[in-house]
Amino acid sequence: MPLAYHLEALLKDRFGEDVPVDPAWPGLDRLEPIVKHRVIRRYSPRPMDEGLLRLICACAFSAPSKSDLQQRDIVIVDDPEIRRGIAGLIPDMPWIAQAPAFLVFLANGRRLTQVAELRGKPFPNNHFDLVFNAAADAAIALATAATAAEAMGLGTCPISVIRDHAGRIGELLGLPERVIPFAGLCIGWPADEGRMSPRLPLTATVHRNRFDDGNLPTEIAAYDRRREGQAPYRAQRDTTLWGRAAEYGWSEEKARHYAQPQRADFGSYVRGRGFSTD
Structure with missing residues (x-):
């Protein structure tokens, strides 16, 4: 099958709508x-x-960074006790222990304050934008690392739930003030093909003007039917609280998921690490 048609078929499975791909467009293989x-x-x-991991890190940090501030770091966790x-x-999530490699992506608001001190300049920017920019930088780096790994035939699994245990993970990784864990990333050679996650249609998520x-x-409603x-889903969430739904799609799963408090203490953790959220 020509590559353009192959991409169209993959996109149709993902979004449930046609996304035309012109065979003449460059870079389709990428x-x-x-x-x-x-x-x-x-x-x-x-x-x-080890060299492959460093290459993936280099690819991650080749990605865009807000104003070239470079407010992200990676910890390669290869100490068995820390892992x-x-x-x-x-x-x-047993795959955290089982994956051949595990990286933790960090939002780093510390380096800029150190640079300001080194150059004898004030630093009046310890407000919400500092942590927001650092988190965005970490997210871009993580997404780029996953793309780079997958381009080489590796498989990945992001682990945002590490923020449920940010304080303890920060201790394990020796994180100083204004450096916080953003997400983990499992990396390894796949043992199976995994499963494609259908996404909301572009008609719902892409806006014009x-x-x-x-x-x-x-x-x-249409997305729920298509995804089901x-x-x-292999099981329904919190059936003792919400019962069993006759139709259980993405919206019911996520509504149940976020019907319970999620990381309500994360803001206080971030502030306790020296960031201001004002």
Whole structure:
């Protein structure tokens, strides 16, 4: 199958709508790993080469950074005791311990204050924008690392739930003031193909000139039906609290998920690490 048609088929599966791809457009081969993205949680025992990990880190930090401030770092966690400590905090995600490599991406608001001190300049910018920029830099780096890894045939699984245990993980990694964990990333050679996650249609998420979600209930209902047909959830969340739904799609899953407080103490943790959220 010509590459353009292959990409169209993948995008149709992902979004449930046609996304035309012109065969004459350049660089389609570089888009294929992005379009094919799947989360991988099972890995072969094949080890990760240290040089390959450093290459992935270099790719991650080749990505855009807000105003060239470079407010992100990576910790390669290869100390078995530290890895066990992190994995033990999150026992329902055994792939954290099993993946051949585990990286933690950090939002770093510390380096700029050090640079200001080194150059004898004031630093009046310890406000919400500092932590926001650092988190955005970390997110861009993580996404780029995953893309780079997948382009080489590796599989990845981001772990945002490390922020549920930010204080303890910060201790394990020796994080100083104004450096906080953003997310982890499992990396390894896939043991299976993983599963494609259908996404909301572009008609719901891509806007032209002005934001418009006036058709959201219809879009969500259609997406729920499509997702339940393509990638149904293996179990319903919190059935003792909410019962069993006859139709259980993405919207019911996420509504139940966020019906409970999520990281309500994270803001106080961030402030306690020297960031201001004003």
